[in-house]
Amino acid sequence: MQSRIARRRKILQQCQTKKIKLSNGQQKEIEDDFEDMSEEDEEQIEYEDEFDDEYEKEAGSIELDSEEEEQLIKEQEQEQQQQAKVILKRKDQKNKIEQEEKRVWFNDNVEVDNLDFDNRAYNMLHRVNTEWPCLSCDYILPPHELELFTNKQFYKMNKYPYTVYLVAGTQAGQPSKNQIYLMKLSQLHKTKYDDDESQDGDSEDDNISNDEEGQVELQAVSGLKYSVNRIKSMNYQPIVAFQSESSDLTILDLKPVFQALEQGNNQKFNINQLQHQSFKNQAEGFALELVSIQLWAINQWLTGFNQWTRDSKPYQYHQGSVEDLQFSPIEPFAFASCSVDGKVGIVDMRVGKKKEAQILIKAHDCDVNVISWNQVSTNLLASGGDDGQFKVWDLRYPKNDSISDIQFHNQPITSIQFQPNSDSTLAVSSADNKLSIWDFAVENDQNEEGIPDQLMFVHQGQKDLKELRYHPIYTEMITSTSGNGFNVFKPTLDEEDQSSEEDEDEKEIPKINEEDLDKYFGKLSI
Secondary structure, three states, X not given: OEOHHHHHHHHHXXXXXXXXXXHOOOHHHHHHHHHHHHHHHHHHOOEOOOOOOOOOOOOOOOOOOOHHHHHHHHHHHHHHHHHHHHHHXXXXXXXXXXXXXXXXXXXXXXXXXXXXXXXXXXXXXXXEOOOOOEEEEEEEOOHHHHXXXXXXXXXXXXXXXXXXXXXXXXXXXXXXXXXXXXXXXXXXXXXXXXOOOOOOOOOOOOOOOOOOOOEEEEEEEEOOOXXXXXXXXXXXXXXXXXXXXXXXXXXXXXXXXXXXXXXXXXXXXXHHHOOEEEEOOOOOOOOOOOOOOOOHHHHHHHHOHHHOXXXXXXXXXXXXXXXXXXXXXXXXXXXXXXXXXOEEEEEEOOOOOOOOXXXXXXXXOOXXXXXXXXXXXXXXXXXXXXXXXXXXXXXXXXXXXXXXXXXXOOOOEEEEEEOOOOOOEEEEEEOOOOEEEEEOOOOOOEOOOOOEOOEEEEEOOOOOOOEEEEOXXXXXXXXXXXXXXXXXXXXXXXXXHHHHHHHHHHHOOOOOOHHHHHHHHHHHOO
């Protein structure tokens, strides 16, 4: 027979255990334990009242009337606190491990083929390999997308799949095998959840990862005698200009090739069958740009393609070879240039002076390889040097130092571009096989690992990165070309997307109704 003290101690222990379980969400175990107590303990145990007084049978809380019971409560509270500390410690250790596992790997001695990545870092990532590598690429837009581009409309890429058209020039092993590629990449689905087994690949939601592979259709133009250094499309229409290794500049009409690609005709094209016009230069060149805000060139092409002309006298204000050109996004008569002399020049063609620039900035202490003019804040210009350094300049104050100066890459900068619909986002590629994305709207602080907070994303896995291109209307979509093919991707940068995913995860956690919670506590009362 059990004494009153022993009985109360046992019931009190059961009550405290049930409260702990309830706080941990173990509702089912509480119900089972309560049934066990009511059926077994109440029927099988007989209680003896040593003091011949009746004990309360009414529901209510136990009144503590002994030091022993108070000590028991204190011990149980201490045990509960200790358990909570253990749980918090385990969570901290787990979070620390997860952070270490997802840390960006910057070891330059590791081959890019051995790198792995988390699919959740990309909303979309597709790889395309061609027979020959390409140094340069650009986009072609179909008619309905051209209208969006003309009206400065951008898609936030919230409805997959997508279709992208690319034009590129090859670097073949033999000069006679070089070609111009026109590619259609379709069925570009979201790949963010490809590693998640919980996601159903047959889901009707296009924004969920799809098992269907992307499709690649290609039309090639043969007959080139030399490899292509750089290629640009005119206003993203099927008219391109390219600089070849022979120093020739060629303007080419790709409209018949684009039509064949759209119709699915597997037709062979030779450059001699297409309208084109070439200009001889004295030396091999890389700098190439087409005016993107005037349609005079398009109208000229419609009336007669072979009527292209060029200035009889070139601009000569740099002390070395010109590496890149950029026309102003708002003024068709102004352009910027960069050179191996370490300078960036701004020219107003209305002035008519060919041997001087209206603005000349000593930008770098080495070759300046690339520049990019901001499409939104048109007073900003970015430059990338041979030492891996890139800078942002405010053209309103050309005599001042750069407003941003970042040394993150350790090899020459190969390409640089502001995001078309942003005044603060900049993408940079380097010969160190990294493509970095920066947001200069973020305050420039160094975190514990010494990485600038302005660094938003690092893309790796391509050998000999040569050029990157932001899509003109699909926000944050980038195409990068390298020695081992093309990557078309959209990084996971949108905080709204991340918060919506967290909300979805929280929906899976069952919520306890307050009324049910009161009932459980009622059952635990004696």
